[in-house]
Amino acid sequence: MAIYVDKKTRVIVQGITGRDGSFHSRQMLDYGTNIVAGVTPGKGGSEIYGVPVFDSMAEAVEKTKANTSIIFVPPMFAVDAIFEAARSGISLIVCISEGIPAIDMVKVYNYLKEKGVRLIGPNCPGIISPGMSKVGILPAQIFAKGPIGVVSRSGTLTYEIVHNLTIKGLGQSTCIGIGGDPIIGTNFIDCLEAFENDPATKGIVLIGEIGGSDEEMAAEYIKRNVTKPVVGFIAGQTAPPGKRMGHAGAIISGASGLAEDKIRAFNEVGIPVAEIPSQISDLMAEKLAEYQKKLARKKAIVKSKKKTKKTAKKKTAKKVVKKKAKKAIKRVTKKTAKKKTVSRKLVRKRAERKTTALRKSGRRK
Amino acid sequence: MKIHEYQAKEIFGKYGLPIPKGEVVTTPDEARNIAVRYEKPVMIKAQVHVGGRGKAGGIKYCKEPDDAFFAAQEILGMDIKGLIVKKVLVTEAVDIKSEAYVGVIVDRVTKRNVIMVSPAGGIDIEEVAAKTPEKIMKLGVDPLLGLLPYEALKLARFVYPDIKIARSAGGVIRKLYDAFVHSDASLAEINPLVLNNQDDLVALDAKINLDDSALFRHPDYENLRDLDAEDPAEMEAKRNDLSYVKLNGNIGCCVNGAGLAMATMDLVKHFGGEPANFLDIGGSSSPEKVLAAMKIILNDPNVVVILFNIFGGITRCDDVANGMVWAVEKLNPRVPIVVRLTGTNEDKAKKILEKLDLSATSSMEDVVKMAVNEARSVV
Numbered sequence: 001m002a003i004y005v006d007k008k009t010r011v012i013v014q015g016i017t018g019r020d021g022s023f024h025s026r027q028m029l030d031y032g033t034n035i036v037a038g039v040t041p042g043k044g045g046s047e048i049y050g051v052p053v054f055d056s057m058a059e060a061v062e063k064t065k066a067n068t069s070i071i072f073v074p075p076m077f078a079v080d081a082i083f084e085a086a087r088s089g090i091s092l093i094v095c096i097s098e099g100i101p102a103i104d105m106v107k108v109y110n111y112l113k114e115k116g117v118r119l120i121g122p123n124c125p126g127i128i129s130p131g132m133s134k135v136g137i138l139p140a141q142i143f144a145k146g147p148i149g150v151v152s153r154s155g156t157l158t159y160e161i162v163h164n165l166t167i168k169g170l171g172q173s174t175c176i177g178i179g180g181d182p183i184i185g186t187n188f189i190d191c192l193e194a195f196e197n198d199p200a201t202k203g204i205v206l207i208g209e210i211g212g213s214d215e216e217m218a219a220e221y222i223k224r225n226v227t228k229p230v231v232g233f234i235a236g237q238t239a240p241p242g243k244r245m246g247h248a249g250a251i252i253s254g255a256s257g258l259a260e261d262k263i264r265a266f267n268e269v270g271i272p273v274a275e276i277p278s279q280i281s282d283l284m285a286e287k288l289a290e291y292q293k294k295l296a297r298k299k300a301i302v303k304s305k306k307k308t309k310k311t312a313k314k315k316t317a318k319k320v321v322k323k324k325a326k327k328a329i330k331r332v333t334k335k336t337a338k339k340k341t342v343s344r345k346l347v348r349k350r351a352e353r354k355t356t357a358l359r360k361s362g363r364r365k
Numbered sequence: 366m367k368i369h370e371y372q373a374k375e376i377f378g379k380y381g382l383p384i385p386k387g388e389v390v391t392t393p394d395e396a397r398n399i400a401v402r403y404e405k406p407v408m409i410k411a412q413v414h415v416g417g418r419g420k421a422g423g424i425k426y427c428k429e430p431d432d433a434f435f436a437a438q439e440i441l442g443m444d445i446k447g448l449i450v451k452k453v454l455v456t457e458a459v460d461i462k463s464e465a466y467v468g469v470i471v472d473r474v475t476k477r478n479v480i481m482v483s484p485a486g487g488i489d490i491e492e493v494a495a496k497t498p499e500k501i502m503k504l505g506v507d508p509l510l511g512l513l514p515y516e517a518l519k520l521a522r523f524v525y526p527d528i529k530i531a532r533s534a535g536g537v538i539r540k541l542y543d544a545f546v547h548s549d550a551s552l553a554e555i556n557p558l559v560l561n562n563q564d565d566l567v568a569l570d571a572k573i574n575l576d577d578s579a580l581f582r583h584p585d586y587e588n589l590r591d592l593d594a595e596d597p598a599e600m601e602a603k604r605n606d607l608s609y610v611k612l613n614g615n616i617g618c619c620v621n622g623a624g625l626a627m628a629t630m631d632l633v634k635h636f637g638g639e640p641a642n643f644l645d646i647g648g649s650s651s652p653e654k655v656l657a658a659m660k661i662i663l664n665d666p667n668v669v670v671i672l673f674n675i676f677g678g679i680t681r682c683d684d685v686a687n688g689m690v691w692a693v694e695k696l697n698p699r700v701p702i703v704v705r706l707t708g709t710n711e712d713k714a715k716k717i718l719e720k721l722d723l724s725a726t727s728s729m730e731d732v733v734k735m736a737v738n739e740a741r742s743v744v
Contacts (some may be wrong), residue, residue, distance in 0.1 A: 035514075044640070099578045099581075100578060101578045101582070102550075102551055102578065102579075103471060103549050104575050104576055105476075106476060106478055110477070110508045111508075111509065124735075137678075137679055138676030138678065138707060139677070141709075142708070152624070154622065154624020154626060155622050155625075156620075156622065156676045156678065157622060157624030157625040158624070159625075160676050161706070162705075182471065182473045183476055209624055210627070212473045213473070213474060215475075230454055235624050235627035236630075236631070238631050238634045239627060240610065243610045244608075244610075246643070246645040247610075248577070250623060254491050275635060276631075276635055276730065277632075277730075278629055329712065
């Protein structure tokens, strides 16, 4: 199991004939991703790497039964591409394009939410479920299959951290880059919920950065809803206020978006935050061991509870039987009692009748 | 992108918002001439990209044209929070009965355009929100329907109980929202929105932040950029498709990816050093980009060592290495370079770097420690 993408993922690449689109399609195919179609308006009917190219998403989805799309088109066309994908019957859209206006994303976000279509990104490296499917531009060689779910607002920083996890023997269930823009389709909380419900995920690494308050909200969510261990990292502790640090969303504005507030929010709900990237794997290993122990203890408790429950059930069952038996006896005795009384009455009546009859006959005589 | 008050007022004017008459000048004489022409008291307002101009002495009321001359003389050249005033706006003074706040932002939390109004105008809205949140009314606009007239009226009535004034304030809010949407802003605000003695509304101040990502739709906005207010190194970086922010330290950083670049700065600080900059050379790093990056870093006189941190994924390490060889030959850097390369084509890259007598490490921590030591040995 994994989240959002797996063996069943059937991908359409929007912008498959472009420079980035074709390059990464090759990479994804090599990884084993099931790319069933490409879409480039005007190039329908052609083929690339044996993948059929269509003019429109509607046609591509109809012909190939795809369920996922990945977008590589320039930012000025990306919004249109997202809407087209959303209306084609696709359930997951991964948008790699960087530079979509925030005001456009407001429309996209709310429309997709109503439609029930998931968008990952924009301005993101995509998503990979190691050993199953890669829908994105992440370098496949650093990932390994395993129990850790990774969610991050960044690209290369994620690779750095995943690389380290893999070296330390902590493979990943799914790694998802949610994107560096201020308004993105899938946020930390969505991924946390999915990881919590994914049996293959045993621990979660959350990589945040300055800007906005998604990390604070994630901390609050974890406190209430996540039982699996979470380890955090926040980039940008040395970033100056008011400056965009590469990502459109990575900006401290006024008193909001500070790294220290995010770290505090995590610490307050008991989530350890690594000071340096390489610490993450150690913290995770520690937390996992703790969690496994806790789970084992819980299991033991549950088992013993089950036992006591069983014996309790037996006892109650006995009681029930006894009660039933008593009731049955009562009923029977009552019945027989009734019968007896009835018969006594009858006997009496008969006797009376006899005696009167005898008297009558005696008078006659 | 930040723009000046006078530029924001021009945009507001186009959408029919009530703007006081005004002109922007660069000399005291021009300021006096305008005051003479207006035959009215005027305000002289510093045009710089920072808040709190009034408190810093950058806004002055002038009853007579001569006052305007002296006020302009005083304000032009003034240093406000590190920015030198080069232009002032001369605008007719307005009598003030009450001051309100009206603003629109793209809200990251609700993922909607949010309009905020408050009868407590003239002060920083963040301060109002922190101290007296009950004085603010917010509305998340339905992105598909847009702002509806009754919603605007409801917001207006929160500020102006009088229905007549509220109706015209509702109009102001709708026009502001139009201006915000059509200019693809990330913020548009009127603070204060003034009610004068004739019960007319006037946008006394104006602020618009434009979304850099939307500038492709507004090629004309490029003219609004104040090159004096922008860091030349940051502009140079932008031209080369790099992302650069200058900091105060002495370790020049060159990294691929924004998150990794931030983490590298943090790690420098963690090991006791001070980063000189944030620099993201981006995903597909051509040798040209590496050259441009190195040039920008070397232009900072504080830099005593250059730290490369490259995680090769899509970025190929050998591309970066080739760029470095080229840049070193061309620029002959005055400072040592420490390199971390790992990932795609790492071995090739390390071979290439042997030409420079540069040894590259694979560990981010090691290279940062090396840079910090280098910086220490110089200081």
